[in-house]
Amino acid sequence: MKNISRRGFIEKGTVATVGIGSLPSFSNAMNEQKKTVKVGVIGTGGRGTSHISNLLTIEGVEIVALCDLTQSKAENGADLCQSAGRNRPTIYCKDENTWKELLEKEKLDCVIIATYWDSHAAIAIGAMTKGIYPGIEVPAALTVQDIWQLVETSEKTGIPCMMLENWSFRQDNLAALNMKRLGMFGEIVHCHCAHSHDCIDHWFFDNKTGEKKWPAEYLLNYNRDQYPTHSVGPIISWMDINRGDIFTEIFSTATASKGINAYMKRKFGNDHPNANLKYKQGDIVTSVLKTKMGKTLVINYDMQLPRPYSNRWLLQGTLGVYDEEKASTYLEDKSPEYNQWEPWKPYEAKYNHKWWSADFSAQSHGGTDYVMLSQFIDAVKAKGPTPIDVYDSAVMSAIVELSGISIQKNAPVPFPDFTKGKWKTNKPYFGID
Numbered sequence: 001m002k003n004i005s006r007r008g009f010i011e012k013g014t015v016a017t018v019g020i021g022s023l024p025s026f027s028n029a030m031n032e033q034k035k036t037v038k039v040g041v042i043g044t045g046g047r048g049t050s051h052i053s054n055l056l057t058i059e060g061v062e063i064v065a066l067c068d069l070t071q072s073k074a075e076n077g078a079d080l081c082q083s084a085g086r087n088r089p090t091i092y093c094k095d096e097n098t099w100k101e102l103l104e105k106e107k108l109d110c111v112i113i114a115t116y117w118d119s120h121a122a123i124a125i126g127a128m129t130k131g132i133y134p135g136i137e138v139p140a141a142l143t144v145q146d147i148w149q150l151v152e153t154s155e156k157t158g159i160p161c162m163m164l165e166n167w168s169f170r171q172d173n174l175a176a177l178n179m180k181r182l183g184m185f186g187e188i189v190h191c192h193c194a195h196s197h198d199c200i201d202h203w204f205f206d207n208k209t210g211e212k213k214w215p216a217e218y219l220l221n222y223n224r225d226q227y228p229t230h231s232v233g234p235i236i237s238w239m240d241i242n243r244g245d246i247f248t249e250i251f252s253t254a255t256a257s258k259g260i261n262a263y264m265k266r267k268f269g270n271d272h273p274n275a276n277l278k279y280k281q282g283d284i285v286t287s288v289l290k291t292k293m294g295k296t297l298v299i300n301y302d303m304q305l306p307r308p309y310s311n312r313w314l315l316q317g318t319l320g321v322y323d324e325e326k327a328s329t330y331l332e333d334k335s336p337e338y339n340q341w342e343p344w345k346p347y348e349a350k351y352n353h354k355w356w357s358a359d360f361s362a363q364s365h366g367g368t369d370y371v372m373l374s375q376f377i378d379a380v381k382a383k384g385p386t387p388i389d390v391y392d393s394a395v396m397s398a399i400v401e402l403s404g405i406s407i408q409k410n411a412p413v414p415f416p417d418f419t420k421g422k423w424k425t426n427k428p429y430f431g432i433d
């Protein structure tokens, strides 16, 4: 976010997001823009390393410190920095609490947190209390109690807290958001999304040995939507959640757990120790969320059956529908044939969001990670609000625990209002700058 003024305007080839949002309370528009920011990365595994690579391509970023449980992973991150012609960052690597020493000793402007899920909230709270912006990998926290602590710490310290939900920044999703804000879909009534991503053979388990990796423990011990934020990220802006509307309840249900055992037996044989374990996690979780204004959202967790990747985003209103999986849209009074799909791509180009003013496709995840991180870094430089705030981070993350409670009770569960009533007056914000 280059400047803090908000305007709806049309630039060459890009459409700025429509609508005027009020500044979130964290905004500090009077601060001088910083030219360089000092960044620390805690957790330099797969995702942390990818963040380091992207950060090295963003102007004005100085990676000064890295922390991991494994020395070689942190050293690898430091090698990347040196190979890019930068100073070698200081390495912090003793135990799972060494991040505290890093936050204490380094004068950071922001910290990227890409550790295991159970440490995200504590590190982010530690950062905010030291005046450091946290950019937290998904989910921001695992329990509603920890989420409230994130919200309260952010409010108390005035430090914005952003969950790094990259799919909110996808080019197609942002174009759909522009169209929604122009009223092209009419009043929004219903959305659907999924995280259909077979991760059993690489992220949850080692595909050579079948050994459990750290996320697999969650499949053994919980039955819930383990990973809702990628699918819900773009939807909360499409549905104006926390800004004019709010989720009121969630009702989740899960299938039996068949996929993990079937995969283990198929790949490693019936006698593999992980082939006969009893996994609590059902293969498909379906959650229905209701909003105060009468909208509904259906989310599917789907990460342990063999299938191609899909997010199946769908946005439906009184004037039309966008279907990501079909790469199609239908707009009443606009589409050439009555009730017939037309291709999405021309709309994506026409209503391109200005964050996608260049081709970033050489970067990770087709450029989406770069767009997200550069917006986060711009916010840190400006000491202004982050593009995803603590309330949106809270709503996305809360689905993890709440879906599990709902499955266990076989009943709807109330959804907390993390804004404490501010949703009634908050104006649309994401993507408007």
Ligand SMILES: NC(=O)c1ccc[n+]([C@@H]2O[C@H](COP(=O)([O-])OP(=O)(O)OC[C@H]3O[C@@H](n4cnc5c(N)ncnc54)[C@H](O)[C@@H]3O)[C@@H](O)[C@H]2O)c1
Pocket (backbone or CB within 6 Å): 042, 043, 044, 045, 046, 047, 048, 067, 068, 069, 070, 073, 095, 096, 097, 098, 099, 114, 115, 116, 117, 119, 137, 138, 139, 164, 165, 166, 214
């Ligand atoms: N947004 C995306 O597209 C995306 C993709 C993959 C992973 N992720 C998220 O990124 C996070 C990390 O996942 P990953 O796949 O990189 O896992 P990983 O196992 O590859 O890396 C995690 C790293 O964190 C380190 N770590 C754990 N606890 C620590 C602590 N207390 N202090 C210092 N280091 C610690 C581990 O040693 C490990 O190297 C997770 O939250 C995951 O959900 C997001």
